[in-house]
Amino acid sequence: MKKPLILALLLACAATASAAEDLVLNGSGLRTKLILGTMYKLSLYVPEALKGADAKTLIEASQPMEFTLAIQSGLITRERFVETTSGGFAKAAQSGYTSDQTQAFLGQFAATEFKKGDTVVMRYGPGGLSTFYRKQADGSETKLGTIAGLDLKKALFAIWLGDTPAQASLKQALLGTP
Template identity: 35%
Template sequence: MKKLLLVAVAFMGIYTADAQIVVEDVTVEKSVTVDGKELMLNGAGLREKLWIDLYVGGLYTTTKSSDGKAIVNADEFMAITLDIVSKLVTQDKMISSVEEGFQASTSKAERKALQPKIDKFIGFFNKPIVSGNEFQLSYVPGKGTMVHKNGALLGTIEGMDFKKALFGIWLGDKPADDDLKDGLLGK
């Protein structure tokens, strides 16, 4: 009986260890469920700026891929999580970073067309941001991009055009952080 119990405990330990990964003391789950659809961790990494750790990002998809352009252009369920690890990430700095990200991920004409959606997205950052906050940006085909903070839905922005611009911030040709992009793509 003791052997059976030890085997069961050992098996549970292996299963639990495989259920998540840790990046800079942040537990990144191996899967998330978005609108009833289970997504698997594609990759994770750390966003740094001037050697300062800012947040841990995780990318969740239905199938693993190392092709950022394909993921950005896919009309499929996916999510990005951002776990804030620095007190330097404030509401104002998040808004500024998001604006810079959209400038890098879109053309001037695309930004002009998307500006009302970008403004709505920026409006979701109307409350203080502190270390330990988690944002989840989830795309659901036919529904749009749902934005959650610490599990609470802040709102949804319709359109594949917005999803492409948003996910392009991290996975596009001019990503916010090359190392984070590589991590998200499992490289």
């Protein structure tokens, strides 16, 4: 009984790793704030078939893709991250992208202390699962959690790719357009 369960878990992990390996960089850009400077670098990885697709297609797609958010400012704290992301979800909702899972997503960061150099990985993968990781500057990695549902992925991606993105120039950079 244990062997089939272990095999299933290993295959699920391999599928997730394989999905991440098959992604290509679609675009990357900096989130900046007047006076404060650069807050983070955000990169979007998509399947080759979606490279160069428009924002709506990327938001709506139920295919593996990933955001990596590399923190470049010591001003980003857990509280600011949660507050800003919550505001991003509110803007995404104005564009029709809502999820009952936003509080579960934000709750994953309850015990997370961000530091300059950390990276947050937001990966949507097989089976409609969104998995979130924190990679620390020292190379260690912590899985924050996994949440099921395409609606969460859509709401999360709409924060940066939706009609009212966090920053218009960042959206264009993520889409790979000048």
